[in-house]
Amino acid sequence: MKLTVFGKSYEVEKGSSAGDLLKNEFAEDFKSYYAVKIEGTLTDLFAPIDKDAEITPVTFQDEDGKKVFRHSCSHLLSMAVLQLYPDAKLAIGPAIENGFYYDFDVETPFKPDDLPAIEKAMDKLMRSSLRPKRFTLPRSEAIALMKEKNEPYKVELIEDLPEDATISFYQMGDFVDLCAGPHLPNLNYLKAFKLTQIAGAYWRGDENKKMLSRIYGTCFPSKQELNDYLEMVEEARKRDHNKLGRELELFTTVDIIGQGLPIFLPKGTRILQILQRWVEDTEMKRGYVHTKTPLLAKRDLYKISGHWDHYRDGMFIIGDPDDETKECFALRPMTCPFQYQAFLNRSRSYRDLPMRLGETSTLFRNEDSGEMHGLIRVRQFTISEAHLIIRPDQLEEEFRGCFNLAHDILSTLGLWEDCSFQFSQWDPQNTKKYEGTPEQWDAAQQAMKIILDDIGIDYKVAKDEAAFYGPKLDIQIKNVFGKEDTLITVQIDLLLAKKFGMEYTDADGQKKNPYIIHRTSIGCYERTLALLIEKYAGAFPTWLAPVQVKILTITNRSDDAAGELQQMLWDQNLRCELDLRNEKIGFKIREAQMQKIPYMFVIGDREAENKTVTIRNRKGDNLGTVPFGDAVAMIKKLNDDKTID
RNA sequence: GCCAAUAUAGCUCAGUUGGUAGAGCAGCGGUUUCGUAAACCGCAGGUCAAGGGUUCGAGUCCCUUUAUUGGCUCCA
Numbered sequence: 001m002k003l004t005v006f007g008k009s010y011e012v013e014k015g016s017s018a019g020d021l022l023k024n025e026f027a028e029d030f031k032s033y034y035a036v037k038i039e040g041t042l043t044d045l046f047a048p049i050d051k052d053a054e055i056t057p058v059t060f061q062d063e064d065g066k067k068v069f070r071h072s073c074s075h076l077l078s079m080a081v082l083q084l085y086p087d088a089k090l091a092i093g094p095a096i097e098n099g100f101y102y103d104f105d106v107e108t109p110f111k112p113d114d115l116p117a118i119e120k121a122m123d124k125l126m127r128s129s130l131r132p133k134r135f136t137l138p139r140s141e142a143i144a145l146m147k148e149k150n151e152p153y154k155v156e157l158i159e160d161l162p163e164d165a166t167i168s169f170y171q172m173g174d175f176v177d178l179c180a181g182p183h184l185p186n187l188n189y190l191k192a193f194k195l196t197q198i199a200g201a202y203w204r205g206d207e208n209k210k211m212l213s214r215i216y217g218t219c220f221p222s223k224q225e226l227n228d229y230l231e232m233v234e235e236a237r238k239r240d241h242n243k244l245g246r247e248l249e250l251f252t253t254v255d256i257i258g259q260g261l262p263i264f265l266p267k268g269t270r271i272l273q274i275l276q277r278w279v280e281d282t283e284m285k286r287g288y289v290h291t292k293t294p295l296l297a298k299r300d301l302y303k304i305s306g307h308w309d310h311y312r313d314g315m316f317i318i319g320d321p322d323d324e325t326k327e328c329f330a331l332r333p334m335t336c337p338f339q340y341q342a343f344l345n346r347s348r349s350y351r352d353l354p355m356r357l358g359e360t361s362t363l364f365r366n367e368d369s370g371e372m373h374g375l376i377r378v379r380q381f382t383i384s385e386a387h388l389i390i391r392p393d394q395l396e397e398e399f400r401g402c403f404n405l406a407h408d409i410l411s412t413l414g415l416w417e418d419c420s421f422q423f424s425q426w427d428p429q430n431t432k433k434y435e436g437t438p439e440q441w442d443a444a445q446q447a448m449k450i451i452l453d454d455i456g457i458d459y460k461v462a463k464d465e466a467a468f469y470g471p472k473l474d475i476q477i478k479n480v481f482g483k484e485d486t487l488i489t490v491q492i493d494l495l496l497a498k499k500f501g502m503e504y505t506d507a508d509g510q511k512k513n514p515y516i517i518h519r520t521s522i523g524c525y526e527r528t529l530a531l532l533i534e535k536y537a538g539a540f541p542t543w544l545a546p547v548q549v550k551i552l553t554i555t556n557r558s559d560d561a562a563g564e565l566q567q568m569l570w571d572q573n574l575r576c577e578l579d580l581r582n583e584k585i586g587f588k589i590r591e592a593q594m595q596k597i598p599y600m601f602v603i604g605d606r607e608a609e610n611k612t613v614t615i616r617n618r619k620g621d622n623l624g625t626v627p628f629g630d631a632v633a634m635i636k637k638l639n640d641d642k643t644i645d
Numbered sequence: 646g647c648c649a650a651u652a653u654a655g656c657u658c659a660g661u662u663g664g665u666a667g668a669g670c671a672g673c674g675g676u677u678u679c680g681u682a683a684a685c686c687g688c689a690g691g692u693c694a695a696g697g698g699u700u701c702g703a704g705u706c707c708c709u710u711u712a713u714u715g716g717c718u719c720c721a
Contacts, residue, residue, distance in 0.1 A: 101716095109648060199716030200648020207718045211648055214716075242714085247656080255694070255712050311721055334721050368646050368719065377720075467721060481715080491721095518721090555678040586681040593682080604680060620681075 002052045018055045019045035019185060026057075032221075033057035034068045034189070035182040042068070044134055044182040060221050070095035072132065072184040073193050073219040074102045079175045080121035081215070090177065091153040091203060091212050097482065098229070099218030103201055105153065109213040115195045118215070126190050130172040132183035142167040146178060153203065154178045192226035193219035236480040241533035242374030248538050248596065250529070250546070251375065260372040260379030262526070267546035270575065271532075272382075272525050274544060276360055278642075279384050279409065279522045286405060288358040288386060293338035295362060299328045304499055305337040306435060310468050316364050331364035335385045336518060340500045343389050348504040353514060354394050358386040358521075375530035376485055383524045388517040389502070395492070395515055399451050402490045402519040406475060409522050410488070414541070414644045415477060415531060419487065421457050423448065424472040427464035434468050436495045444492045445471045467518075469495045475523075480534050487528060491518040539596040539618060542638040542645055549576040549635055550592040551613075554585050554604035561608035565601060568632050574639060576601075593618055598638075598645065601631055 001014045003021055012021055018036040022045070026033075035045055037056040042064055049055075058065035074093035077100070081088050085106055093102030104110075110118075137145060139158060146154040157178060158167055170179045172187065184190070195217040203209040220226040238244075245251050250268030257263065264272060280290065299321065302308040311333060312321065319328035332338065339357045348355070362382045371377050390398050410416040426434045426441050434441070448471050452459055459473070466472055475488040493516040497503075503511045522528050532540065542548050549569060551562045559580050569576045577597075579588050585602065592600050601613040613631050615623040626634075638645055 112650070197715065198649060201717045202647075205718070207647070211717075213648075216716080253712080259712070305721095307721065314719090314721075336721085363721090365720080370646065370648095370717085371719065373714090469721085483716095486720085552681095553678095554680055557678075582678065584679060584681085584684065586679095587683055588681090590682045602680080606680090614680090616681080622681085 001049070003049065004052075004054045005056070015048045015050055017046040017048055018043075018057070021055075022057060029057075031189070032059045034059060034065045034184050037064070042182055044132075045185045047134070047182075067095040068182055068184060069189070069221070070100040070219055072187060073190050073217065074100040075132070075170065075172065075175075075177060075179070075183065076122050076125055076187055076190055076193070077102050077118070077195070077215060077217060078104075078177060079125055079172060080118050082175065083121050083125075084118060089153055090151055092157075099196065099216060101201075101214050101216045103203070103212040103214045105203075105210065105212050109200065110198050110215060112198060115198070115215070119193070119195055122190075122193065126187055126193075128173075129186055129188040131186050132170045132172050132181075134168055134170055134181055134183075136166045136168045139163060139165050139167060142169070142178070145169070145176070149176065151178075189221070190219055192221065192223040193217055194226060194230065239480050239534045239537045240374075241376075241479075241530040244538045245375065245530070245533050248533075250533070258379075259369060260367060260377065262375060262378060268529070270546040271529060271540070271544055275522060275525060275528070276382075276384075280358070280360060282405070282409065283356075283358045283384075283386070283521060286356075286401065287354075288356040290358045290360070291339055291342050293335060293342070293359060293361075294332075295364070296329045296331045297338065299330055301337050302330060305496065306468060306499070307333060307337075310433070314365050314367070316366050333363055333365045335359055335361040335363070335383075336387060336496065336516075337500065339385075339387045340496070340502055343502055344500065350391055350504055350506045350512075353504060354388050354390040354398050356386060356388045356398075358384070361385040375526040376479060378526055381524045381526045384521045386519055386521065388519065389497070389514045390517065391504070391506075391512075392515055395447055395517075396451055398517055399448070399490065399492070400455065402517060402521075403451075403455060403473070405521050406488045406490065406519075410475070412642050413522075413528070413532060413535075413544075415487070415528075415535060418477050418531075418535070420476045420484075421452075421459035422462050422465070422472075422474040422476050422486075423452060423459045424462045424465035424467075424474055426466040426471065430464055433464075434466065436469065440494050441471070444494050448473065448492050467491055467493075469493045470518075477531055479531065485527065487523045487531065488520050489518075489523075490520075492516075493518055537596075540598070541643060542598045542635065543640075543642045545575070545596075545598050547575055547577050547595070547597050548639065549574065549599045549601055550588075550595075550597045551576060551578050551601045551603065552585060552588045552592065553578075553580055554602065556580065556582065557605055558603040558608040561611065562603050564611075565603070565613065565628050565631070568628055569635065572632055572636050574632070574635050589616065589620060593620060599635060 001012055002009050003012050010021055022033055023030050033045060035058050036043055037058060038049060038053050060066055060069055078090055078093055081104055089105035091103035091105060142158050143155055146158060168180055169176055170181060170183055195215055197216045199214045200211045201214040203212055220229060249265045251262045251264050253262050299308055315333050316331040319326060321328055339359060342357055343355060360382060364380050367377060367379055388398050407416060410419060425445055428438060470491050470493040472489050472491040474486045476484050477487045478484050497513040497516055502514060504514055506512050551565055553559055553562050562578055566576055566578050589600060596618060598618050600616040602616060603613055607613055611628050612625050614625045615631055617623060
C-alpha cells in the first residue's frame with residue numbers, strides 16, 4: 001500500500017496509519033501533527049488505512065488543526081467536570097472560533113468560582129497522557145450504551161441520526177463520549193488552556209428547551225501563545241465602545257429613561273451630525289430624494305405591511321391593540337410603508353422609475369431586555385434608510401448602485417476591510433415566517449445571486465435569515481468581543497408593492513407592480529458609531545473628531561491670539577476648543593491626549609507675537625511652527641478630504 | 646425573556662467576622678503666568694442603584710425591582 005505525503009510516496013504495510021509513517025519520516029515535526037486529511041477527509045492520526053491514499057497532516061496553523069486541538073480540549077473539560085460533578089449530564093462540546101465550549105446539565109449552574117477547581121482537574125487529567133480511542137457501534141447499541149451511561153442528551157442526538165448510521169465514540173480511560181472526532185493522539189498535547197467564562201445556553205438553541213450551563217474556554221499549543229491571546233483580548237476590550245464612548249463623553253444612559261435609550265452628549269451628537277450630513281449629501285449626489293415621514297401610525301398600516309402579524313411583540317403600541325373599536329397606534333419599527341405612501345401620492349409612469357426615496361429615519365423596536373448592548377442594540381435608533389422603487393429591468397443596476405454606495409461609505413469610514421458578506425435566504429420549511437410563493441422567492445434569490453456573483457464578493461449563504469418579504473445581502477462586522485452584527489443590509493422585495501397597491505404605467509400602457517430594494521447606506525448611526533469608536537479606539541480621524549483641534553495657551557498673554565485663531569477655525573466650519581486655564585502646558589497637552597483630540601495648537605509669547613502656532617498631533621509629536629492660516633488650512637484639508645490620519 | 650455576574654462621590658476604586666463612609670483624579674476657591682506626560686494650599690461633594698425585610702444596629706445578611714456586563718434566544 002502506498003501513502004503519499006508532501007508529494008512523496010512511501011510504501012507501507014496495509015492497515016498501518018498515517019501516524020506510524022509520519023512518526024518515522026518526520027519525527028521532528030511529528031508533535032505538531034494533530035490529525036490527518038486522508039483524501040480530504042479529516043481523520044485521527046493513528047486510524048488504520050487500508051488502501052493507497054494521499055495524506056496531509058494538519059497542525060495548529062490550519063483551521064482544521066485548531067478545531068481538532070480545541071475539540072479535544074472540550075473533551076478534557078467534560079472529563080474533569082464528570083470527575084467533580086458525577087451527576088452532570090453531557091450535552092455538546094464543539095470547537096468554536098478562538099476556543100471551545102461544553103454544555104452541561106447540572107443541578108445548580110456553575111459559578112465563576114468553580115472554574116479554578118475544574119481547571120486543576122483538567123490539568124491533572126492532561127498530565128496522565130490519555131490517548132483518545134475511537135470505536136463505533138450500530139445505532140441501537142449506541143443508544144443502549146448512552147442509556148446505560150445515563151446521558152439523555154446523547155441519546156437524543158443519536159436518535160436523530162439515520163437508522164443505518166454507524167456511530168463513533170471516543171474512550172479516554174473510563175470516560176466515553178459520543179463524538180464524530182477526530183481527536184489529538186494524546187491529551188497531553190493540551191498544555192495551555194484556560195476556562196474563560198460561564199453562560200446559560202438552551203439545549204439545541206431552542207428557548208423552549210432546558211437551559212444548560214455552558215463553560216467556555218480556549219487553548220493553545222504553548223503557554224506563551226495562550227498568554228498572548230489573553231492579552232490581545234484584554235487589549236481589544238479596552239476599545240469597547242460602551243466604555244470608551246462614556247469616558248469620552250459621547251453618550252450616557254440613565255436608569256430613569258430606560259434600557260436601550262442612550263443620551264447622546266454634545267460630542268457624540270456632533271459625530272452623528274457629521275455622519276448624517278455627509279450621508280444625505282452623498283445620497284443626493286447619487287440621485288436620491290428624501291422624505292420625512294411620521295414616527296408612528298395607526299395599526300391599520302402595519303396590518304397591510306404584515307408587520308402587525310409578524311412583529312407585533314417587537315413594537316411599542318400606544319392604545320389597546322385588541323380593542324378594534326378604538327384608535328390604536330404603534331411607533332414605527334421600520335419606514336417601508338410610510339415611504340410607499342409617498343410613491344402612492346399620484347399615479348406613476350415607468351419614466352418616474354427608479355425612484356430612490358431616502359430618509360434619515362428614527363425607528364423603535366421593543367427588544368427583549370437581555371438584547372440591549374451599548375449602542376449596538378438599542379430600542380430607539382436612526383437609520384439611513386431608503387426604498388428604491390424600480391422596474392424589473394432596473395434591478396441589477398440599482399442593486400449594484402446600493403452596493404457601491406455601501407462600499408464607498410464604509411471605505412471612507414475605514415470599516416470596509418473589516419466587513420464580511422452574508423447572503424440571507426429564506427427557508428421554505430419555515431412557513432410561519434415568510435410570505436410569498438416559492439416562485440417569487442426563487443426569482444428574487446436567483447436575481448440576487450447573479451448580481452452577487454458578478455460583483456465577485458466572497459459571501460456566505462445563511463438559510464432562514466431573510467426578511468419576511470425577501471432575501472438580503474447583509475454586510476457584517478465584528479465588535480471587540482468578536483460578536484458579529486449587521487452593519488448594512490440591501491434587500492430585494494418583490495412582494496410588498498402589490499400589497500400596498502403600488503403600480504406604475506409601463507411603456508405598453510399596462511399597470512405593473514414595481515420591484516422594491518430596501519437598503520441602508522451607513523446602516524444604523526448608533527451602531528456604526530459604536531464600531532467606529534472601537535475601530536479607532538476613540539481616536540477618530542480628524543474629519544470625524546468631535547473636537548478637531550485644541551488650542552492651548554502657555555500664559556494668559558496669548559489668550560487674545562488664541563481667540564483669534566479659534567474664530568479662524570470656526571469660520572471654516574472646523575471644530576475646536578480653547579484651553580485658557582492656568583495650568584502647565586505639559587498638563588494641558590496630556591489632558592488633550594487623553595481626550596484623543598487629533599491636533600493641538602500651542603500658543604506662547606513667541607507664537608502670539610508672530611501669529612503662528614506650534615502644531616502637535618495626538619501622539620505629542622511636534623509638527624513645527626506655522627502661521628495661523630497654514631495651520632487652519634491643514635485641518636481644513638484633512639476635514640474636506642476625509643483623510644484617515 | 647432565560648442563565649450568570651455586577652451596582653459605594655462626576656471617574657477609578659478602598660471599606661475586615663454587621664457597629665453608622667474613605668482615597669486619588671475631576672469640580673469649585675485661592676496661590677502660581679509657567680515651553681511639553683499630573684504645580685501648591687484649601688473647600689465642597691454620598692438616602693452606599695431603588696424599595697422592603699432580618700437585627701439593638703445593615704454599605705455589609707435576605708427578598709423584590711431597576712440598570713449595567715458576558716452568554717443563550719431573538720434581531721423587520
